[in-house]
Amino acid sequence: xxxxxKRFMQQIAEKKAPGPSTSFTIFxxxxxxxxxxxxxxxxxxxxxKLCVGDGAVRTIISRLKEAELIEISKGGxxxxxxxxxxxQQLKDVFPQQADMPKSDLxxxxxxxxxLVRDRGKKVGSGIDQRDAAIIAGARQALxxxxxDRHLWIESVSDSIEKQFPKAANQLIEQLKPQDNDxxxxxxxxxALKAKRGAFAATWxxxxx
Numbered sequence: 001x002x003x004x005x006k007r008f009m010q011q012i013a014e015k016k017a018p019g020p021s022t023s024f025t026i027f028x029x030x031x032x033x034x035x036x037x038x039x040x041x042x043x044x045x046x047x048x049k050l051c052v053g054d055g056a057v058r059t060i061i062s063r064l065k066e067a068e069l070i071e072i073s074k075g076g077x078x079x080x081x082x083x084x085x086x087x088q089q090l091k092d093v094f095p096q097q098a099d100m101p102k103s104d105l106x107x108x109x110x111x112x113x114x115l116v117r118d119r120g121k122k123v124g125s126g127i128d129q130r131d132a133a134i135i136a137g138a139r140q141a142l143x144x145x146x147x148d149r150h151l152w153i154e155s156v157s158d159s160i161e162k163q164f165p166k167a168a169n170q171l172i173e174q175l176k177p178q179d180n181d182x183x184x185x186x187x188x189x190x191a192l193k194a195k196r197g198a199f200a201a202t203w204x205x206x207x208x
Contacts, residue, residue: 002093002206002207003206003207005086005089005090005093005206006203006206006207008067008086009026009029009030010026012029012063012064012066012067012069013025013026013029013063023052023053023055023056024050024052024056024059024060025136025196025200026203027136027196027199027200027203028050028052028056028060029060029063029064030090030199031049031050031195031196031199032046032050032060032061032064032070032077033064033069033079033083033086033087033090034087035049036070036077036078036079036083037079037084037087040073040075040076040077040078041076041077042075042076042077043057043058043061043076043077045076046060046061046077051192061077064077064083068080068082068083069082069083069086070083092117093116093117093206094114094115094116094117094199094202095115095117096114096115096174096175096176097112097113097114097115097175097195097198098112098113098174098175099111099112099113099191099194100112100113100167100170100171100174100185101170103164103166103167103170104164104167105142105160105163105164105167105168105185106142106167106185106187107140107187108139108140108187108188108189108194109187109189110187110188110189110190110191110193110194111185111186111187111188111194112185112186112191112194112195112197112198113171113174113175113183113184113185113186113198114183114184114198114199114201114202115175115176115177115181115182115183116181116182116183116184116202116205116206117178117181118178118180118181119180119181119182119205119206120145120146120147120179120180120181120182121180122182122205122207123143123145123154123182123205124154125154125155126143126153126154128204129141129143129184129201129202129204129205130143130201132197132200132201132203132204133184133186133197133198133200133201134197135200136186136193136196136197136199136200136201137188137193137196137197138186138187138188138193138194138196138197138198138200138201139187139188139189140186140187141184141185141186141187141197141198141201142183142184142185142186143182143183143184143201144160144171144182144183144184144185145180145181145182145183146177146178146179146180146181146182146183147179147180148179149179151168151171151172151177151183171183171185182202182205184198184201184202185198186198186201
């Protein structure tokens with residue numbers, strides 16, 4: 001299910017010739033669905049929330065409309081029934097996310113965490129996820145696996161709770177991990193870059 005969902009989102013995001021290359025990523029499509037799941041938004045407000053230009057937001061809206069995920073009314077853009085189904089599938093893959101406070105474990109001014117369900121065995125060293133987060137605008141990223149009731153960072157710590165008890169407790173309370181879940185925390189100079197970096201890292205854990 002997750003792999004087919006990733007392919008579906010990638011197909012929406014891919015460049016369609018002829019025309020200029022896109023200035024948005026799958027994250028922008030994901031975040032648009034997240035925003036519209038909460039309430040209807042007009043094009044200008046979406047552009048503001050996504051931090052993209054008018055041309056990019058027009059293309060995002062057009063792509064999502066072509067995919068039958070959104071519809072446009074006088075009140076703005078809304079999710080269709082199919083759009084809500086796709087959003088629910090995305091939430092099943094990423095069931096929890098949260099802004100995290102600055103701490104010894106998460107030293108950036110802005111930090112955002114995503115939980116990915118049952119992907120711990122795909123992490124390896126975590127380098128691929130950290131690289132993806134940095135490319136997406138984060139300053140740093142932590143890739144944490146929850147196993148045996150502990151938060152692990154490969155080759156760094158097999159129990160973050162011992163070194164950073166307060167931060168570890170916040171992660172567990174906010175994200176409620178289960179065995180073999182992955183938590184990615186990205187830090188950046190803005191809340192949006194932290195969220196985008198964390199999403200980019202988690203997206204690498206989904207097979208397409």
